[in-house]
Amino acid sequence: MVPLWMYLAVAAALFSIGVFGVLARRNAVAILMSVELMLNAVNINLVAFWRYSETGTDLLLNGYAFTAFVLIVAAAEAAVGLAIIITVYRNRRSVIPEEAATLKG
């Protein structure tokens, strides 16, 4: 097995790539894809800490189950987010978040 810090380093790198995509990309679909990258980095961390934690005699399930719930919430987030993007595109003919500024004061 490889030590725990290697998983954390890769997850940190993946999370930072996702943050760069969210901040810098102009297309809303690309921003949503970067958010998925960040969620996956978090999942790597959760599973790695779950695997490497000292359990004693009984089996721990918290990290395992928590990762499954993160997957469920990510699926719901992707469905609703893409529906919003498609509706904004239909109304404004644009997928650039800066151009959907009707609510801006």
Place this chain on the structure above:
Amino acid sequence: MELNAISIGFVVFSIFTLGGGFGVVTTRNLFQGTIWLMVSLFGVAGYFILLSAPFLAAVQILVYIGAIAILIIFAVMLTRSVARIKERYIRILPSFIASLALFLILLLGVTIPIFGAHSPESIPEYVASTRNLGTALVDENGFVVPFLLASVLLTAAMIGAIFIARDENA
């Protein structure tokens, strides 16, 4: 780090994960970006195998690569306005500096303190299996309430997505 199958797998899946992520944020063509996203998600599924969570790896392949990536491809096809977007990025330099700073902070704050701790020899020999997870999800002392709440959330998200994306003129 000795050279064995797990180490080689870790390196290969790291290349998949980080290379795919890099492709997602750099490609001009969003369809190719979705393919890169699939590569990255496949690498994460490989990590789950290495961390002895095969159920999560299967769910990762089915839900992420099978469903979410296809959904993103549909969104890319339905919002074809690539010709109007002249440049891929805005504020690229501040974003790059911010993400690099975040990476260094994560490395210094989270990874360095546990460097050396949790050596590969000290990890538990037995871990919970998929059977244990399935039992805990319907156990009243386990995760039955979040399990039911997740089903409500998925139903709400499905109805909400259909309602939001519906064309009122059609």
